[in-house]
Amino acid sequence: MKTRRAPLAAALLTTAVALTGCGSSEAGSVPDGWGTLKTKGVDVSYPKGYEEQSPGQRGRHNAAAAVRTEDGRKVSVITVQLGFTEANSAEQAAIAAEAGIQLGADVKGQKDVELAGADEAKRIDFTFEATGEDGGPPEGTPVRGVILTGLDSTDSAFAVRVDARRGSLPDGDLDRIIDSVEVH
Numbered sequence: 001m002k003t004r005r006a007p008l009a010a011a012l013l014t015t016a017v018a019l020t021g022c023g024s025s026e027a028g029s030v031p032d033g034w035g036t037l038k039t040k041g042v043d044v045s046y047p048k049g050y051e052e053q054s055p056g057q058r059g060r061h062n063a064a065a066a067v068r069t070e071d072g073r074k075v076s077v078i079t080v081q082l083g084f085t086e087a088n089s090a091e092q093a094a095i096a097a098e099a100g101i102q103l104g105a106d107v108k109g110q111k112d113v114e115l116a117g118a119d120e121a122k123r124i125d126f127t128f129e130a131t132g133e134d135g136g137p138p139e140g141t142p143v144r145g146v147i148l149t150g151l152d153s154t155d156s157a158f159a160v161r162v163d164a165r166r167g168s169l170p171d172g173d174l175d176r177i178i179d180s181v182e183v184h
Contacts, residue, residue, distance in 0.1 A: 030180050037064035041082045041152035044160050045180035047173050050078065068168070074136045076164035078177065083156045090150035093157040094122035097149045100159075102128045105145070113148060117183035121150035130165070142166040146174065152183050 030036055030045040035052060037044050041063075046052075050066040058065035061081055068076040085096035094110045101107060105128035113123040124147040132139030148160040160181055162174065 031176050034176075034180070035066065036180070037066055037078065037080055039063040039080050039082060041154070041156055041184065042080050042158045042160060043180075043182045043184070044078065044080060044177060046078050046177065047169075050076070069135075070168070072135075073138075074134070075168040076162070079159075079161045081159045081161070082152070084159055085157045087151065087157040088155075090118070090120040090122045093149040093151060093159065094124055094147075096157065097122075097147045097159045097161075098124055101126055101145070101147075102131075104128065113178070115148060115150065115178075115181045115183055117153070118150045121148060121183070123148055123178075137165045144169075146178070148178060148181055150183065158183065 031047075033048050034045040035050065037046065037052060044064075046066040047068075050068045053062075053065040053067060058079070061084065062079045063082045064080040066078045067074050084100075085093060087093040087096060098107060098110070101124075105126045108125040108127075110122045110124045113121050115121040126145045126147075128143050128145065130137040130139060130141040130143050132141075137143065143163055143165055145161065145163045147162075150158060152158050162169070162177055164174075
């Protein structure tokens with residue numbers, strides 16, 4: 001019996017390793033069926049259910065944006081800003097990005113993150129309560145936010161921001177959004 005168990009265990013281990021490899025995503029990779037916001041400095045992909053906004057629909061400071069709505073209200077927004085501050089490092093870009101977070105938000109801090117094409121990048125996690133304005137979630141609704149920031153190849157600051165009403169964006173999709181970021 002022992003001789004049969006060893007090959008079976010080896011086969012199961014090989015299968016598990018192969019399946020684990022299939023489930024991981026490379027930096028800059030785009031999951032099947034997702035759309036991509038493309039800008040001159042940064043590309044980021046978004047899940048099904050989001051719609052890319054035209055220049056007239058998005059904020060004037062956004063180089064690109066995608067929005068997901070439910071029942072006519074925005075539940076999640078992904079934006080890309082380019083050249084939003086004069087920064088010489090990812091740290092300086094992160095400080096400037098934090099300044100743009102809603103007053104009263106609970107900033108969890110910043111940490112280093114690897115983004116395809118970036119020498120260095122920062123991730124800022126935060127939460128806030130929706131104001132109920134601009135077609136967003138009703139006032140007081142908990143919202144989770146993440147900003148990815150750094151410098152592109154021309155040393156211009158970029159910020160990729162993802163805001164989502166609590167429960168509207170699974171952690172796995174947020175991770176895939178982050179993994180899809182490609183800086184150029």
